[in-house]
Amino acid sequence: MGQVEKRLEELGIALPSPAAPVANYVAFVRTGNLVTISGQICFGPDGKISPAHVGRVGAEVTPDIARDAARLCAVNVVAQLRAAIGDLDLVHRCVRLGGFITSASDFTGQAGVMNGASDLMVEVFGDKGRHARSTIGVAGLPLGASVEVEALFEVA
Template sequence: MSRIEEKLADLGITLPAAAAPVANYLPSVRTGNLVVVSGQLCLGPDGKLAPAHIGKLGAGVSPEAGREAARLCAINLLAQLKAAVGDLDLVVRCVRLGGFINASPDFAQLAQVMNGASDLMVEALGEAGRHARSTIGVAELPLDAAVEVEGMFEVR
């Protein structure tokens, strides 16, 4: 078990199997020392969306549930990253996260929701988990998920 997976285990997190793509794209692409991971939904350990993570923030999904959904997305990003490189200890840093929040037009807490993913990266990777970030509200996400997060990582 890698040092990062041990840290995750201390947080009560076991990485799930990396989800297979559901359309014509790759789950990740490596170019040189960068790995770009496709957007991950807030699927739980069972591979399903919890009812609390379906729908729009500001219209049925609470900010707290949104933060937890973003955290699950980050866990799924790490699972894809492990599948891509084999060992999370090869991660040099999280370079960037992009967050998509399924939100009603008047929902103004996008950044706070995305902190669920950002905080998990720092918890898992320490200072190497600090990253650049974009967060946007969107009208709809696949499966009516509350949150989707994509990432870019530098690896050895």
């Protein structure tokens, strides 16, 4: 078991089976030493979205619950990354995260929500998990999800 897998175990995180794409795209693309992970929504360990994670942040979903949803998205990103490269110890750096937050029209706390995903990357990968980031509010996401996260990694 590699160091990153040990760290996941210490954190109590069991990576789920990566979700299959539901449209005309692939879950990840590797080109050279870069791996792009397509947007991952907040599927739980059972492969379903919790009703608590459906809706607009600042309306039906609280920012704290949405932060938990962002963390789940990040777990799903890591699961896709493992599918892409096999050994998570090959990660040199999480280069970038992009976050999409389904937001009520007056909600402006998207950055705090996205910290759920950013914090997980640092917890799992240490300094290699520190990344650039964009976070935007959107009117809606697939399956009514409150959060979606995409990522770019540099790998060996």
